[in-house]
Amino acid sequence: MTLREVLSGRSTEVAPLLLGATVAANGVSIRLTEVEAYEGPDDPASHAYRGQTARNATMFGPAGHLYVYFTYGMHHCANVVCGEVGQATAVLLRAGEVTAGLEVARERRRTERDVDLARGPARLAQALGLTRDFDGTDLVTGAVRLVLAEPPAVFETGPRVGVSKAAEVPWRYWLPGERSVSPYRAAVVRPRGTARRDPRFGAPDARL
DNA sequence: ATTGAGATTTACT
DNA sequence: GTAAATCTCAATG
Numbered sequence: 001m002t003l004r005e006v007l008s009g010r011s012t013e014v015a016p017l018l019l020g021a022t023v024a025a026n027g028v029s030i031r032l033t034e035v036e037a038y039e040g041p042d043d044p045a046s047h048a049y050r051g052q053t054a055r056n057a058t059m060f061g062p063a064g065h066l067y068v069y070f071t072y073g074m075h076h077c078a079n080v081v082c083g084e085v086g087q088a089t090a091v092l093l094r095a096g097e098v099t100a101g102l103e104v105a106r107e108r109r110r111t112e113r114d115v116d117l118a119r120g121p122a123r124l125a126q127a128l129g130l131t132r133d134f135d136g137t138d139l140v141t142g143a144v145r146l147v148l149a150e151p152p153a154v155f156e157t158g159p160r161v162g163v164s165k166a167a168e169v170p171w172r173y174w175l176p177g178e179r180s181v182s183p184y185r186a187a188v189v190r191p192r193g194t195a196r197r198d199p200r201f202g203a204p205d206a207r208l
Numbered sequence: 209a210t211t212g213a214g215a216t217t218t219a220c221t
Numbered sequence: 222g223t224a225a226a227t228c229t230c231a232a233t234g
Contacts, residue, residue, distance in 0.1 A: 073216030
């Protein structure tokens with residue numbers, strides 16, 4: 001079974017098969033320990049929920065390509081596109097351990113502990129040197145490669161991280177016992193930092 | 209260990 | 222204007 005055939009399923013089917021697999025780009029290889037499934041227009045937490053835009057166009061394309069998005073004004077995150085054309089189902093690469101190119105990864109990440117090099121989706125993307133320039137990369141022939149491993153004998157699932165919509169579906173998948181698995185964070189109800197506040201008047205945020 | 213603010217794009221109301 | 226598939230740093234328990 002080829003990589004493309006494996007990836008032609010829905011993200012919820014493909015996600016556990018990516019655990020233990022290796023992504024390689026720009027001189028760094030990472031063994032995946034944690035991923036999340038995002039479905040198409042019916043998944044309210046998916047970028048595809050409100051249809052195709054310039055940003056998420058790759059998600060609507062063929063399986064086996066990389067969808068890289070920019071968010072929070074500073075972070076990149078990477079997904080493996082699955083399913084059929086137009087289905088817009090993809091798997092977010094949440095965390096992993098660096099298995100090659102340790103020196104390069106350390107240079108990009110500037111962190112104390114090696115276990116933090118790719119612990120979290122934006123950290124993983126940074127360790128691999130991924131930006132929007134890599135959006136749409138073919139994972140079979142391109143500058144970013146995906147190599148599958150034996151599917152894990154055991155894995156665990158739970159709610160997706162930072163997602164407030166569809167919080168009941170356990171579409172986060174990880175390898176138990178791996179130190180590189182990112183800590184679970186429930187979605188922030190009211191992100192601060194963008195709300196305009198005047199310190200001269202009363203409590204910072206009365207809506208709590 | 210946990211909490212909170214800041215960084216500041218993309219997309220929607 | 223507000224929220225988001227996030228991370229870092231500083232302050233606090």
